[in-house]
Amino acid sequence: MAYTEEELKKELETKEYEYGFYTDIESDTFPVGLNEDIVRAISKRKEEPQWMTDWRLEAFVAWKEMEEPEWANVTYKKPDFQAISYYSAPKKKDKYTSLEEVDPELLETFNKLGISIDEQKKLAGVAVDIVMDSVSVATTFRDTLAKKGIIFCSISEAIKEHPELVKKYIGSVIPQKDNFYAALNSAVFSDGSFCYIPKGVRCPMELSTYFRINQAGTGQFERTLVIADEGSYVSYLEGCTAPSRDENQLHAACVELIALDNAEIKYSTVQNWFPGDKEGKGGVFNFVTKRGICHTNAKISWTQVETGSAVTWKYPSCILKGDNAIGEFYSIAVTNNFQQADTGTKMVHIGKNTRSTIISKGISAGKSQNSYRGLVQVNPKATNARNFSQCDSLLMGNECGAHTFPYIEARNNSAQIEHEATTSKIGEDQIFYCNQRGIDTEKAIALIVNGFSKEVLNKLPMEFAVEAQKLLEISLEGSVG
């Protein structure tokens, strides 16, 4: 049967968000609202030392003075910060020591998500830390990693067990007062992942964190801290999903990466929060601060595939502090229906001979708005800094928008900066070419979109690349008008 574009369009609109289920797990949720007592209560619940409580309170005081930023190219109804519950955790009986003790409902959730936390995963060689609502529920492969001296656990455990590391590095890249959402996160973050790779160690497997918002009326505020000591290497993956709900849920995370001399961190994200339904109702507000610092000869590489969230506001950045440091940013942002994304990166060149590469691919369909916003800053002492940026946008249908806002500031005459951007639609001749060779329109579009995003997809670790490719097809097929 001939498959027309109209049908495709319809199918796409009604395509259900397949991770939109809700798991009925008894959970321990704080009352809604935010004040100093809530901050203290979170800290107390997490059995945190005094310095951590003080650090949170300091952030809270700063947050109260701050105003929600409005410069991003997105419009949404501002969340009411007093109507959110700031802490929700699956009710714990006791600490799990092995997987058999984990709530079977919870395991069922992860199976549905396609993440097996059981031994099968050994074959894939991925260590996973899972954060449900605000709390880390399971970390796999800890022992294997511990043999190499790698610490991979939830951040609340790290606060208790490795306070010296946490104290030294938390807030060193994203200070509490950095911005509105970072301050909020610093005050109320409930959990997240912590990872430390010792000197000269190459992490033998991909480390992975899986985030899921489950409870209604809660916000998720997780904090990730990755420290790669001198000469080490780690590849870190992050994935996220949420149930379909009518109201907007808030996700405000902070990710801090520290790459000491000669270290390398590869951080990949597949973001698939619930994007809202086809009328634009519901969906997650994704306001994330991600930043990494590179010391001498270090390298940080951000790769992201953004397909979810109603509103995204996210700029993974690299501070190239040491000489010869390298920063990379590869991104695919897909928006459909009423989604809005304002995403990009910041590359701050401070050290000599620092290099950065930005490849950003935006695909907008339906009635969505997709913006790239980036900053390349070369400071006076950054001699021989080098940057290459490329931002390409693909438009599908005539009701969407693609925007680019690149800021380039050069204060050193030896800097070499190139920036290019293009915006276009899928060429009719390209589709015709495929049709002519017996490839139907649907497949042709998938093919073209894949080709368009290939430069970025290639940068993803194997397991993610497959998932990402599938995601792209789901989000976009047939949306050519």
Added chain:
Amino acid sequence: MELKEKMLSSFMVLEQELDLSSPVHEIRSKSMKTFEAQGFPTKKQEAWKYTSLAKLLKNNYSIFPKKESSIELKDVKKYFLYEIDSYKVVFIDGVYSPFLSDTTHDGLDVCLLSAALSKTKYKARIEKYFNKVAKQDESLTALNTSFAKEGAYIFVPKSTVAEKPIEIIHFSTGEQGDFLLQPRSLVVVEENAQVQIIERHQSLAPHDVWTNTVTEIFAEKSANIDYYKIQNDRTDASLVDNTYISQDQQSNVKVHTFSFGGKITRNNLNFYHKGEHIESTMKGITIIEDQQHVDHYTLVHHAQPKCESHQDYKGIFSDQAVGVFNGKILVDKIAQKTNAFQQNNNILLDDKATINTKPQLEIFADDVKCSHGCTIGQLDEDALFYLRSRGIPKKEAKGLLTYAFANNVLESVAIPSLKTRINKLIAMKLGVNLGHDL
């Protein structure tokens, strides 16, 4: 007294000598309110992020010329492009100089805005065009509108080709002390008509002069306008140039901006498309040194299908000069088949020079071809080596390469004598001996 308050009280003084019953006055007082509410732009505003006017606001400017100044033709002859072969509208300290000017009403109108504003003959046209394309909520434009009194008025009727180029020159003599000038020009080019205009602001003595000028240009169906801005002023003169261009179908407007000097120069260049098959071209060369500051802020609003825009800006910055480029292309949903190109290339010659650039695309239509490219770099070491290995000293070799870099923007300059003139200027600026007289 703060400059803002001074402007407010000066406006009251101005009101006393104006015809308060004219409709233009309504526009003036409305604009004054806009300015009063907004004040001077600050770095906190996104549009002024990289350019601070703080240095200019400190001065105690005279707003109205205290006395009539005159200048000898021989002193300013070098600033004219032609001695006889052009229409000229010349102002000295904001006051029209009939002696230096060469206006006309024969076939087309090249005259004064003050005359157009007051004479009943022009009333209909003023009502139709005056302050119609200028942005109403931009504070400096509003300030200019409220003080709008004098400037050039150019009207080219249907199917008329202006035989000679028109030169608009504003001199400031320094006899007024620190001076704030606010010229206002209006250019209307009717269907099928064609015109070439050259605009220049020149300060003649060491005084802080700040020119805040607004030019409104209307290109009607199939009109053809070539506009050249020469900004090669003293380093104590500053310029905020606001140009608003409204284009009807099939019209073609080209604006070339040559920024070679001035303390702070800000060019707000805005194109609004009102019909199909429009072509807009913006080109610019910026060559500055010392602590000069040049900011190009362009907007092309593609509001109709099948239009084209081209932008090409080159910058060469030495010493502690600061360059800013902010180019925005806005493509509306209905503006399908738009082709919009933007190119910004910069060379930093010294390690204290700065360039901030922000090419911006906002696109709401899907069947478009839009691209922008932006580079910041240095001269090619290999090319430099090649020249030096052939016995050309380093300094000269550098000059030659930068000259070549800037020169290709000149290709689209349609007035031969202007092309030669600019070419010479560039060569002089970069210390290149062309070896022959152009």
